Amino acid sequence: MKQNDSKDVAGTSGAVLSAKGKNKDEMASLEVAEDSREAQWTKPSFMGSLFMGKLRTQDFMPFFDQTEEDKKIGDEYCAKLEKFLLENLDSDLVDETGIIPDKVMKGLADLGAFGMKLPKEYGGLELSQANYLRAIALVGSHCASTVALLSAHQSIGVPQPLKLFGTPEQKKKFLPRFSAGAVSAFALTEPEVGSDPARMSTTAKLSEDGNHYILNGTKLWCTNGAIAEVMVVMAKSPPKMVNGREKTQITAFIVEKNMPGFEVLHRCRFMGLAGIQNALLKFTNVKVPKENIIWGEGKGLRLALITLNAGRLSLPAACVGGVRQALKIQRAWGTERSQWGAPVGKHEAGANRLAQTASKLFAMDAMTFICGGWVDRGTHDIRLEAAIAKIYCSETAQNLLDETLQMRGGRGYERATSLRARGEKPFPVERMVRDGRINLIVEGTSDILSLFVAREALDGHLKVAGAVLNSRLGIGTRLAAAVKAGLFYAAWYPWQWLAPIVDFSFWPRFAGNGKLGKHLRYCKRTAHKLARTLFHLMALNGPKLEKRQLQLIRITKIGSEIFAMTASIGKAKKLGTKEAAELSDLFCRQAKARIAENFKAIRSNDDASIRKVAAGALSGTYEFLEKGSVRIG
Ligand SMILES: Cc1cc2nc3c(=O)[nH]c(=O)nc-3n(C[C@H](O)[C@H](O)[C@H](O)COP(=O)(O)OP(=O)(O)OC[C@H]3O[C@@H](n4cnc5c(N)ncnc54)[C@H](O)[C@@H]3O)c2cc1C
Secondary structure, three states, X not given: OOOOOOOOOOOOOHHHHOOOOOOHHHHHHHHHHHHHOOOOOOOOOHHHHHHOOOOOHHHOOXXXXXXXXXXXXXXXXXXXXXXXHHHHOOHHHHXXXXXXXXXXXXXHHHOOHHHOOOOHHHOOOOOOHHHHHHHHHHHHOOOHHHHHHHHHHXXXXXXXXXXXXXXXXXXXXXXXXXXXOOOEEEEOOEOOEOOOHHHOOOEEEEOOOOOEEEEEEEEEEEOOOOOOOEEEEEEEEEEEEEOOEEEEEEEEEEEEOOXXXXXXXXXXXXXXXXXXXXXXXXXXXXXXXXXXXXXXXXXHHHHHHHHHHHHXXXXXXXXXXXXXXXXXXXXXXXXXXXXXXXXXXXXHHHXXXXXXXXXXXXXXXXXXXXXXXXXXXXXXXXXXXXXXXXXHHHHHHHHHHHHHHHHOOHHHHOOHHHHHHOOOOOOOHHHHHHHHXXXXXXXXXXXXXXXXXXXXXOHHHHHHHXXXXXXXXXXXXXXXXXHHHHHHHHHHHHHHHHHHHHHHHOOOOOHHHHHHHHHHHHHXXXXXXXXXXXXXXXXXXXXXXXXXXXXXXXXXXXXXXXXXXXXXXXXXXXXXXXXXXXXXXXXXXXXXXXXXXXXXXXXXXXXXXXXXXXHHXXXXXXXXXXXXXXXXX
């Protein structure tokens, strides 16, 4: 079955299938999540096909390349941006003072940095996605607070949703303001509502004259919220009756800071990103004109998800920028610092850090920029790949930054300003570690995004077999679905076993890829194994699979490693150099080991014991372990 041409079967979602044993809140959350997801696949998806056993090498070969003209635009813009950053933005000072200075804000506005992706007709720079990501990586290598400001504004703040879904009037009214430097924000999270927006309590009631919505509620951790002129606010508008049942409606509103009833209650402070103007916001009877709804009533969460498909790529790009800087620091320190008779980069433990950083950076870069290329060409559905790039790059970057800190020894733990004050090179590794940690949490935590990927991985199967298991459907419909599913699996399942034998027995596949060919062959074989494994898990667990999060996360991890391997091979092939092949080869060798570990853990694991001990820990069975610590809270 092609991932991109399957028709959604109403009522076959995981949420509906597994209503048994769920409480009302859980069902409501799942239903909102299911209603918000994009059910159709209108374009090819590398990951969607992979989970069904098909490795689409054609997506990476040839690897996306910018046109000469587009590259020139990016080169020129990034050169201007870099000069500006070096001359004007002291990132250590931002960290110390918690302020991005006005001259930096103005300079960025003059450089068009708040309208990088906006069309020229609205005064924007109209950069391609690839050039936008290059700019974000550049800023991310220098100042994480500034990249968070630009990314929150551009990836999910008002410009992108308006560009995609705004009316001509909305675009004309707001977009030129952003191009000129107005900052925007996105307000979804609330004190009681983080990953699960169904229970949001901010409300939007229609006014008596029917011209306005009246917003009431509180929004937490809104990046740029303290300085934004305009923001997207998600609120519950009146529910709708659909098929006799009340459906929650979450709607996106454009709110301006000068609307009466809007207040910034508190500027939040964090372990890193000291310069972000992140705030707790309050809305008290804020009158928002009806025309300020983006896309339509009840479409708020879907809007956020679609906007984030490409918007989420800012984050891996910023991580790539950070790790580029980390590699530079490792190289400098690894060469100049000698202990026990040799530079620390030459002792095998230090050398390993350099090798890990270089080879993983190569793969992170490939994953992020292939997604950017797919966006620019409009050829692919990137919802899974962007989510994976976000999880993979944020987790890998954090690990590599931590290793960089370790390689710097005591200096890794010392603030850059302190290093500078006593005459040493002010490598800001300590700040980079603090700043990077949030990337595993914002725009979807690693857990939530992994489960999102797993949900989509199951989609191909749910579309074939979901109706069979759905007790809400009539017996006739279920029987017809069973026959159809039986026919599909009679051909599909044996092929997942046979293909690796047939494919590789008669001719050496991917021979034109030098020593990377063997890794591609591995990816192709492993795609079938992954598809079989997922199918077995479904067959064994049925609807309960949704609760086996550790297994689902392992499936996501295996898929992610295959994506990273294929991207790195595609990039190495495009570059065609010995060095690129070396980096990709090392990355692939190590990715294979991680994949093997995950397959092993799927077959044999301690999940049942983990569940038991976790339940004990939660209920206080092991309270004795906590004795001897000072009371908190
Ligand atoms: C610096 C910063 C900037 C932010 N910027 C913005 C912004 O601009 N706009 C905005 O709206 N929000 C913003 N946020 C909020 C951010 O998006 C949330 O923190 C994030 O969505 C997680 O929500 P939560 O913190 O409430 O965690 P919770 O949802 O309470 O989750 C707590 C933990 O439980 C896990 N978890 C939750 N549900 C499940 C589940 N079903 N299965 C398995 N694990 C689960 C999570 O992964 C997490 O590890 C920001 C937060 C910070 C700290």
